[in-house]
Amino acid sequence: MTGPAATPKIRMRGVRKAFGSKQVLDGVDLDVGAGSSMVILGGSGSGKSVTIKCILGLVTPDAGEIEVDGVNVLKLGRRDREALGDRIGMLFQNGALFDSLPVWENVCFKLLAQNRITRAKARDRAAEVLAQVGLAASVGELSPAELSGGMQKRVALARAIAAQPDIIFFDEPTTGLDPIMGAVIDGLIVDCVKKLGATAVSITHDMASARRIGDEAAMIYKGRMVWTGPAATLGHSGNAMVDQFANGEREGPIQMELRR
Amino acid sequence: MDLVLNPLAALGRGVLGGCRTAGNVALFALEALSHLFRPPFYGRLFLRAFVEIAYFSLPVVALTAVFTGMVLVLQSYTGFARFNATGAVANLVVLSITRELGPVLAGLMVAGRISASFAAEIGTMRVTDQIDALTTLSTNPMKYLVAPRLLAGAVAMPLLVVVADILGVMGGWLIATLKLGFVSSGYLKATFDFLQFDDVISGLVKASVFGFVVALMGTWCGYNSKGGAQGVGGATTTAVVTSSILILALDYVLTEMFFAQ
Ligand SMILES: Nc1ncnc2c1ncn2[C@@H]1O[C@H](COP(=O)(O)OP(=O)(O)O)[C@@H](O)[C@H]1O
Ligand SMILES: [Mg+2]
Numbered sequence: 001m002t003g004p005a006a007t008p009k010i011r012m013r014g015v016r017k018a019f020g021s022k023q024v025l026d027g028v029d030l031d032v033g034a035g036s037s038m039v040i041l042g043g044s045g046s047g048k049s050v051t052i053k054c055i056l057g058l059v060t061p062d063a064g065e066i067e068v069d070g071v072n073v074l075k076l077g078r079r080d081r082e083a084l085g086d087r088i089g090m091l092f093q094n095g096a097l098f099d100s101l102p103v104w105e106n107v108c109f110k111l112l113a114q115n116r117i118t119r120a121k122a123r124d125r126a127a128e129v130l131a132q133v134g135l136a137a138s139v140g141e142l143s144p145a146e147l148s149g150g151m152q153k154r155v156a157l158a159r160a161i162a163a164q165p166d167i168i169f170f171d172e173p174t175t176g177l178d179p180i181m182g183a184v185i186d187g188l189i190v191d192c193v194k195k196l197g198a199t200a201v202s203i204t205h206d207m208a209s210a211r212r213i214g215d216e217a218a219m220i221y222k223g224r225m226v227w228t229g230p231a232a233t234l235g236h237s238g239n240a241m242v243d244q245f246a247n248g249e250r251e252g253p254i255q256m257e258l259r260r
Numbered sequence: 261m262d263l264v265l266n267p268l269a270a271l272g273r274g275v276l277g278g279c280r281t282a283g284n285v286a287l288f289a290l291e292a293l294s295h296l297f298r299p300p301f302y303g304r305l306f307l308r309a310f311v312e313i314a315y316f317s318l319p320v321v322a323l324t325a326v327f328t329g330m331v332l333v334l335q336s337y338t339g340f341a342r343f344n345a346t347g348a349v350a351n352l353v354v355l356s357i358t359r360e361l362g363p364v365l366a367g368l369m370v371a372g373r374i375s376a377s378f379a380a381e382i383g384t385m386r387v388t389d390q391i392d393a394l395t396t397l398s399t400n401p402m403k404y405l406v407a408p409r410l411l412a413g414a415v416a417m418p419l420l421v422v423v424a425d426i427l428g429v430m431g432g433w434l435i436a437t438l439k440l441g442f443v444s445s446g447y448l449k450a451t452f453d454f455l456q457f458d459d460v461i462s463g464l465v466k467a468s469v470f471g472f473v474v475a476l477m478g479t480w481c482g483y484n485s486k487g488g489a490q491g492v493g494g495a496t497t498t499a500v501v502t503s504s505i506l507i508l509a510l511d512y513v514l515t516e517m518f519f520a521q
Binding site: 057086088089090092094096097098100110113114115159 | 300381385388389390392393395396397398399
């Protein structure tokens, strides 16, 4: 058994992806150690979501390698890929809750899909998971459309952790929430990840959130990871680009592209 | 030279694009069908789609059929009266309805309702990442969203058309007896004596194909929609237009196949 330093949980090398003529990822390299929490920073449209979707297998890269536990996932067959997917949780940027199903069925969707639970038991299990994210069991009977933005994020978080994954992705978990609710969600994420002992990768462009959630941070710019380092140093990392981004300065090496 | 070649090039591109799309739709259908034979099976979702098609389309299809039968009697009476052949009205009505108008008109009505609703629902799921979410939740979206709907379309449409056939004939009978002075028993006898099993069956086969096509175009357009609310709107329109045209085109093809026998 090699140590976590030798075999990262997730390892990306030279991952490239273009949509049409637009090169979104242009050689992404990333290492995420087992049990650590990585935060990916970057401007809107810089390819953060695409990076995670590549690891999840929702987007197929044009080139490069993606390894999970040392296995190249791009070469896996359908069954192995599905088996890997069973161990991964994902919180989507806009929640992506199923509005045709009540909250409890959303939360237990993966457990039901994997036949790890019967429908009769699912309501109780959903209530337990909802309690973990600070929601009452009665919320389970509601439809996602009846919930406020903050509650939807909590339900999406509950759905992402319900099947006890060992890798979890969070795509902008606090975007669109007020600062207090953002801090609450961050706290829940840290608690849940710790309880599961999972490896976490989060996308954010909120610095306070990045420092709260992350052990490590990486910054993506023009399709590459331009910096990786401890999340605690954000804002005084010594890298001009990261510091400009973290401190929200208009002048600096990063030029906002208003139009491509 | 360019003036000659450009339209040709555009035509060529159009044909190639059309062929590619047709191929993609066929692959999509085959993949979805293959899921019908591999567990897990989503009976609950099949039932939901089935009820949506068979039960909730009933009022529209019933009204269409009744009025069509009523009009058909008046029109054919006008025509046949010129040859002193009004006795053939009942035969013409029952044949037109079972072989042709029942499946086609019900198909067009269902195309408007069902392919639009499938395209809008699945399209919204696509642009809000719900389809990607299914994949991350250990569920194959083709199996979960597409396969049950295709099956429901192929199974529900024939049932709907049986109802349409009966109501269409009843509508004709109503006008024939009340307005045109036919004797009720004579009209009905002429209707059923003349009707053959094959007439009904060919109509039901058509119905099943149309139901499948409607569900296929709805799910395909929704599944491949992109670009937010506008994209979903476009997908819905395309689904209704293509499924309606395909129904009319396939109607000819199927009729010719049955005709040849
Ligand atoms: N499926 C897709 N088809 C075409 N373009 C896409 C697709 N997904 C993402 N993009 C483009 O890739 C770029 C990066 O997107 P994304 O990763 O979502 O950005 P963000 O960093 O804000 O999460 C955007 O310009 C987006 O338009
Ligand atoms: Mg994003």
